[in-house]
Amino acid sequence: xxxxxxxxxxxxxxxxxxxxxxxxxxxIVASQIAIHQPYGGVVPExxxxxxxxxxNHCIDRAxxxxxxxxxxxxxxxxxxxxxxxxxxxxxxxxxxxxAMVRNKPFLGIHHLEGHIYASYLCKPQLQPxxxxxxxxxxxxxxxxxxxxxxxxxxxKTRDDAVGEAYDKVARLLNLGYPGGPxxxxxxxxxxxxAFPLPEGKISLPEGGYHPYDFSFSGLKTAVQRLVRKxxxxxxxxxxxxxxxxxxxxxxxxxxxxxxxxxxxxxLNTITLGGGVAANSRLRILLQNSTEKNHLRLCFPSLEFCxxxxxxxxxxxVEHLNRGYSSPLNMEVQSRLNIADIA
Numbered sequence: 001x002x003x004x005x006x007x008x009x010x011x012x013x014x015x016x017x018x019x020x021x022x023x024x025x026x027x028i029v030a031s032q033i034a035i036h037q038p039y040g041g042v043v044p045e046x047x048x049x050x051x052x053x054x055x056n057h058c059i060d061r062a063x064x065x066x067x068x069x070x071x072x073x074x075x076x077x078x079x080x081x082x083x084x085x086x087x088x089x090x091x092x093x094x095x096x097x098x099a100m101v102r103n104k105p106f107l108g109i110h111h112l113e114g115h116i117y118a119s120y121l122c123k124p125q126l127q128p129x130x131x132x133x134x135x136x137x138x139x140x141x142x143x144x145x146x147x148x149x150x151x152x153x154x155x156k157t158r159d160d161a162v163g164e165a166y167d168k169v170a171r172l173l174n175l176g177y178p179g180g181p182x183x184x185x186x187x188x189x190x191x192x193x194a195f196p197l198p199e200g201k202i203s204l205p206e207g208g209y210h211p212y213d214f215s216f217s218g219l220k221t222a223v224q225r226l227v228r229k230x231x232x233x234x235x236x237x238x239x240x241x242x243x244x245x246x247x248x249x250x251x252x253x254x255x256x257x258x259x260x261x262x263x264x265x266x267l268n269t270i271t272l273g274g275g276v277a278a279n280s281r282l283r284i285l286l287q288n289s290t291e292k293n294h295l296r297l298c299f300p301s302l303e304f305c306x307x308x309x310x311x312x313x314x315x316x317v318e319h320l321n322r323g324y325s326s327p328l329n330m331e332v333q334s335r336l337n338i339a340d341i342a
Contacts, residue, residue, distance in 0.1 A: 162276050
């Protein structure tokens with residue numbers, strides 16, 4: 001039952017957490033959303049600078065909240081890929097330094113593996129194999145979790161990630177950044193059947209469509225054309241109905257392909273991970289569909305959907321319990337397929 005202190009700085013949250021086995025002792029997140037809102041998205045250099053300013057304070061808070069000291073820590077983890085290189089360097093360098101100073105093993109963790117492990121924090125008895133629908137601002141994937149550390153991507157987006165599509169549509173509707181929460185909230189007051197929108201499909205060379213791959217670029221373009229058409233009318237733009245119609249199309253596409261993938265591969269458990277895992281409509285549709293198909297659904301609590309260090313620590317605990325650690329010269333990477341992790 002290892003106890004891990006982990007750092008997560010892959011994008012715009014400075015996060016530090018302490019996890020013992022699969023129990024969260026502390027989970028500190030310093031968000032940069034307000035800092036990046038004026039720019040309509042994350043500015044990498046600004047993100048790195050603020051990680052550097054916040055990291056030591058977050059480490060101190062994590063230890064204080066957990067009410068433990070360094071003698072209780074068995075290892076130091078950090079996200080090493082994928083993400084913004086400058087941002088990753090802050091967390092990874094801090095973790096490596098702590099590992100050397102405190103004479104603890106260092107564990108470099110893949111960000112997507114962290115999102116998979118977020119479900120373990122809420123369902124400690126969860127065990128592979130299962131299918132994980134991972135949906136965030138940078139990733140949309142269907143990952144077959146064969147065993148601990150063994151992953152195979154069965155489906156993925158061919159263009160925009162779903163979170164990216166939410167941000168782009170939010171900009172079209174002048175809803176600000178980040179777009180996911182704003183659209184989700186507004187969609188609950190709109191008519192999801194008001195505007196039929198196309199679900200993206202990926203053609204196969206031999207004919208037909210890929211059963212599990214996603215495409216959201218065309219949907220975003222369809223919303224853009226709809227907005228331009230409606231703006232030519234004198235009536236106010238029905239943004240709630242547009243938001244609801246967009247969200248319904250996204251949630252149905254994600255749900256349908258996830259269920260199909262699980263059934264085709266005889267996987268009776270589905271988990272959810274990533275920032276878009278907090279989306280209310282996606283949760284409802286997945287819950288209804290899994291019950292209808294006699295499948296089990298596990299999704300993390302809202303605090304573990306967005307980027308956090310508790311999920312990184314949980315993955316690091318598993319690595320250390322199985323006797324693995326990472327070299328101190330391990331490099332950070334902006335891109336790394338989850339199937340390629342050591």
